[in-house]
Amino acid sequence: MGDAVVKLTDVWKIFGARADEAMAAVRNEGIGKPEVLQRFGCVVGVQGASFDVPRGEIFCIMGLSGSGKSTLVRHINRLIDPTAGSIEILGQDVSTLSDRELRRIRAQQIGMVFQHMALMPHRTVRDNVAYPLEIRKVSKSKRWAISDHALGLVDLTGYEDRLPSELSGGMQQRVGIARALASDPEILLMDEPFSALDPLIRLQLQDQFKALVAQLKKTTLFITHDLDEAIRIGHRIAIMKDGVIVQIGTPEDIVMNPADDYVREFVQGISKLKLVKAHSIMMPIEEFKATDERSLDDAPRADENADLDQLIDLSVQTYSPVIITENGQDIGVVDKARLLRGIQGGKND
Amino acid sequence: MTEKQDQIKVTAASDIEVNHEELDASIREFAGPNGDFYVIAFHKIHNSTGALPTTFNFFAALFGPLWAASRAIWGMFWSFLILEIFAWVQIGRGFWGNPGADLLERAERQQARVQDMLERAAEAASQDDVDRFTTLAGNLQKAAEKTLSEANAIQSEAPAIALTGLLILLVVKALQGFIANSIYEKRYSNWRIDHSMVESGRHMRNIVMGVVLVAAIAPLIIFKFTVNTSFAFLDAFPEEAVSQVLLGEGNGTLFAALAGWMEARIDAAALAGGDVFDGVVATVRAVLDGLTLALIGSPWPVVMLIICVTAWRSAGPRVAIFTAASLAYIALLGYWAVAMETVALVGASVLLCVVIGIPLGIWFGKSQRAYSAAEPVLDLMQTLPAFVYLIPIIAFFGTGNPPGILATIIFGMPPVIRLTALGMRGVPESIKEAAVAFGASRWQLLKDVELPLALPSIMTGVNQTILMCLSMVVIISLIGGGGLGKEILEALQYAAKGPGLLGGFAILFLAMVMDRIVQGAFRQKR
Numbered sequence: 001m002g003d004a005v006v007k008l009t010d011v012w013k014i015f016g017a018r019a020d021e022a023m024a025a026v027r028n029e030g031i032g033k034p035e036v037l038q039r040f041g042c043v044v045g046v047q048g049a050s051f052d053v054p055r056g057e058i059f060c061i062m063g064l065s066g067s068g069k070s071t072l073v074r075h076i077n078r079l080i081d082p083t084a085g086s087i088e089i090l091g092q093d094v095s096t097l098s099d100r101e102l103r104r105i106r107a108q109q110i111g112m113v114f115q116h117m118a119l120m121p122h123r124t125v126r127d128n129v130a131y132p133l134e135i136r137k138v139s140k141s142k143r144w145a146i147s148d149h150a151l152g153l154v155d156l157t158g159y160e161d162r163l164p165s166e167l168s169g170g171m172q173q174r175v176g177i178a179r180a181l182a183s184d185p186e187i188l189l190m191d192e193p194f195s196a197l198d199p200l201i202r203l204q205l206q207d208q209f210k211a212l213v214a215q216l217k218k219t220t221l222f223i224t225h226d227l228d229e230a231i232r233i234g235h236r237i238a239i240m241k242d243g244v245i246v247q248i249g250t251p252e253d254i255v256m257n258p259a260d261d262y263v264r265e266f267v268q269g270i271s272k273l274k275l276v277k278a279h280s281i282m283m284p285i286e287e288f289k290a291t292d293e294r295s296l297d298d299a300p301r302a303d304e305n306a307d308l309d310q311l312i313d314l315s316v317q318t319y320s321p322v323i324i325t326e327n328g329q330d331i332g333v334v335d336k337a338r339l340l341r342g343i344q345g346g347k348n349d
Numbered sequence: 350m351t352e353k354q355d356q357i358k359v360t361a362a363s364d365i366e367v368n369h370e371e372l373d374a375s376i377r378e379f380a381g382p383n384g385d386f387y388v389i390a391f392h393k394i395h396n397s398t399g400a401l402p403t404t405f406n407f408f409a410a411l412f413g414p415l416w417a418a419s420r421a422i423w424g425m426f427w428s429f430l431i432l433e434i435f436a437w438v439q440i441g442r443g444f445w446g447n448p449g450a451d452l453l454e455r456a457e458r459q460q461a462r463v464q465d466m467l468e469r470a471a472e473a474a475s476q477d478d479v480d481r482f483t484t485l486a487g488n489l490q491k492a493a494e495k496t497l498s499e500a501n502a503i504q505s506e507a508p509a510i511a512l513t514g515l516l517i518l519l520v521v522k523a524l525q526g527f528i529a530n531s532i533y534e535k536r537y538s539n540w541r542i543d544h545s546m547v548e549s550g551r552h553m554r555n556i557v558m559g560v561v562l563v564a565a566i567a568p569l570i571i572f573k574f575t576v577n578t579s580f581a582f583l584d585a586f587p588e589e590a591v592s593q594v595l596l597g598e599g600n601g602t603l604f605a606a607l608a609g610w611m612e613a614r615i616d617a618a619a620l621a622g623g624d625v626f627d628g629v630v631a632t633v634r635a636v637l638d639g640l641t642l643a644l645i646g647s648p649w650p651v652v653m654l655i656i657c658v659t660a661w662r663s664a665g666p667r668v669a670i671f672t673a674a675s676l677a678y679i680a681l682l683g684y685w686a687v688a689m690e691t692v693a694l695v696g697a698s699v700l701l702c703v704v705i706g707i708p709l710g711i712w713f714g715k716s717q718r719a720y721s722a723a724e725p726v727l728d729l730m731q732t733l734p735a736f737v738y739l740i741p742i743i744a745f746f747g748t749g750n751p752p753g754i755l756a757t758i759i760f761g762m763p764p765v766i767r768l769t770a771l772g773m774r775g776v777p778e779s780i781k782e783a784a785v786a787f788g789a790s791r792w793q794l795l796k797d798v799e800l801p802l803a804l805p806s807i808m809t810g811v812n813q814t815i816l817m818c819l820s821m822v823v824i825i826s827l828i829g830g831g832g833l834g835k836e837i838l839e840a841l842q843y844a845a846k847g848p849g850l851l852g853g854f855a856i857l858f859l860a861m862v863m864d865r866i867v868q869g870a871f872r873q874k875r
Contacts, residue, residue: 079786103789103790106785107788110786111787112786114779114782114783117779118777118779118783119780119783131784131797132787132788134797135788135789183787189786
């Protein structure tokens with residue numbers, strides 16, 4: 001991961017008038033969150049967060065409200081200054097930037113999308129999208145062209161001259177995404193962008209967003225309180241609790257090997273259909289042949305990387321089990337009993 | 350069947366019994382001393398379904414307000430203290446007061462004048478005079494006798510008054526006895542909600558306070574109203590005597606000394622800051638002169654046309670017609686020049702209010718500390734009666750139109766400051782954050798986000814300011830301000846009803862036209 005676009009090293013944020021004293025006490029005495037509140041009247045927002053995000057990755061930060069995820073992401077464009085630790089974006093330490101450089105980085109390198117859209121009600125859709133360019137003093141004709149292009153990316157062509165209040169919630173959030181994309185930034189910060197939308201629109205926007213980011217290759221930090229969303233969108237997921245990052249891993253990692261009870265509890269309700277692959281639930285083919293009399297003559301075949309969803313599709317068409325192949329070689333078998341167990345969460349007898 | 354029902358009833362009753370223990374303990378905790386009595390009393394209140402109280406608190410009846418004080422029910426204390434004192438005053442008047450004293454005194458005076466008349470009659474030279482004085486004396490004699498008989502009649506009513514007083518006292522006492530427990534139960538209910546908000550139990554401190562209050566109030570009042578010839582020092586505050594004690598004899602009153610001192614200070618300050626005050630007046634005068642020149646210097650058809658077209662463009666044809674009619678009224682009655690002077694005065698005041706007020710409002714909207722500091726000043730500017738600050742204005746800035754504008758600004762500026770600050774604070778944090786996240790500087794944030802979003806509120810503030818300035822320009826005629834206000838002031842001084850009303854309508858139309866035009870303009874902007 002030498003190509004880290006965003007790199008956080010041991011970032012702490014303590015809110016309150018005596019934050020520095022509290023930080024020193026945390027460093028020297030190792031006191032915890034409740035003690036900091038009691039002794040210094042300070043609230044710990046983020047505790048020692050470290051992670052790297054390589055170019056083009058969608059990195060999800062998942063946690064319940066109050067877990068510090070929004071606070072954490074606001075350190076990256078320094079809407080919040082850290083109490084301790086360092087934040088680098090594109091190899092540059094943001095805490096050393098002057099005000100002018102910081103504003104330049106914000107306007108050129110970082111696009112941000114907010115939970116409550118935060119569009120300016122007095123400006124048209126186009127002027128909202130063009131605002132980051134306007135700040136950079138791009139000429140009007142240029143910024144209109146760019147913002148029309150960005151609106152095209154999110155399927156909002158034809159709404160350029162409307163006011164935000166004339167648009168539905170889902171459309172407003174697409175305007176928000178277009179605004180974040182308008183200055184063609186390296187990094188996208190998404191602060192629970194789809195939380196305020198209804199479930200169907202949310203699904204649509206998630207798919208649209210995923211496709212868009214894959215195409216544009218933006219490095220994305222995506223905050224959500226919804227593990228389903230994190231799994232659907234993220235390449236990697238960080239789970240936060242009380243300001244601490246509990247676990248970082250790929251969606252399958254997190255579902256199959258939760259780091260602690262807290263993560264396990266979260267993962268329990270998650271559908272495994274798209275996450276669990278055939279190789280992790282199959283029975284080796286030799287073992288099957290030795291113990292089972294069922295014929296495999298007209299059994300369908302599936303690749304070892306097929307997920308449960310695909311296995312179900314194959315399995316409902318036939319009475320016989322499904323043969324699992326690796327590079328064309330038969331290596332295992334999944335019968336209906338194993339499939340059902342797999343759906344339950346990979347329990348094997 | 351009936352047996353079974355009885356059984357069910359018995360179980361239900363026992364359940365209630367269990368709840369009572371907890372309740373009783375809580376009532377005892379609340380009541381403190383004499384808890385058992387209140388447990389029984391509150392039970393009766395809780396069990397009764399009728400509107401009338403069924404309990405009687407003997408101590409409340411006997412001690413009256415003192416009981417209420419001991420239980421810290423101050424509302425009841427004050428109400429019944431007043432009622433009881435009223436009853437005692439009646440009793441006092443009946444027993445030792447002199448209800449007919451006024452009339453007796455008058456009868457005596459009349460008697461004396463009869464004597465006077467008779468003497469004059471005796472001294473009179475001519476027979477005419479003798480007859481006249483004798484007749485007068487006779488009439489007066491009759492009047493005196495009538496007054497005397499009235500006095501006696503009232504005097505004979507004294508026992509009746511005393512009896513009425515006694516009756517009132519008894520009713521009040523009984524009333525207290527009956528409602529005391531109900532009121533105390535209500536306090537108990539409130540106490541259950543929050544122990545720290547409602548005082549419970551009986552405390553020595555409250556009893557002492559009650560006794561002191563009763564001792565200080567009751568005797569003096571009863572004395573004053575029953576004994577007609579009371580002490581002079583109870584009738585009026587002896588400020589002259591106090592002044593003498595404080596300042597020494599022959600040095601005048603406290604008021605005179607203080608007023609003299611302040612006058613000297615103000616004169617000194619006006620002299621010391623003369624250049625500054627002159628500068629302020631000059632600035633205001635420059636603004637006013639510019640506006641006056643534009644409105645009165647320009648030919649009247651031009652000004653009229655511009656005002657009508659403005660009304661039409663900003664608020665539509667109906668307002669334009671109304672504006673034209675109002676201007677016609679003003680012009681036809683010969684108010685054109687003075688009305689335009691008023692418009693210039695209002696315009697200059699509003700202009701200065703906006704130029705000073707909006708930046709201040711922005712500052713107060715951004716800085717909570719500045720706003721906290723300014724809030725009392727703003728309150729003072731609005732609550733202080735206009736007449737009061739006209740005096741320092743005269744002292745520092747003299748009389749005439751510019752000082753009048755300054756007074757108008759003091760009165761008219763708070764709304765625009767307040768509403769600008771309010772609008773600035775009402776800008777959603779999320780939108781501000783978004784602008785900052787996209788690299789906006791403080792100036793860009795203000796210009797692109799905060800001001801546009803606060804604009805409706807700011808405009809409301811400007812409109813309020815215009816109306817307040819308009820009402821104030823009438824008052825500034827008192828310190829030599831001109832315009833329609835001066836016409837009305839003159840009408841007022843000579844009680845000229847016709848001219849006053851005509852001038853009043855001219856101001857009314859002016860105010861309505863300005864309000865319509867400004868509101869129409871704001872609505873268009875939105």
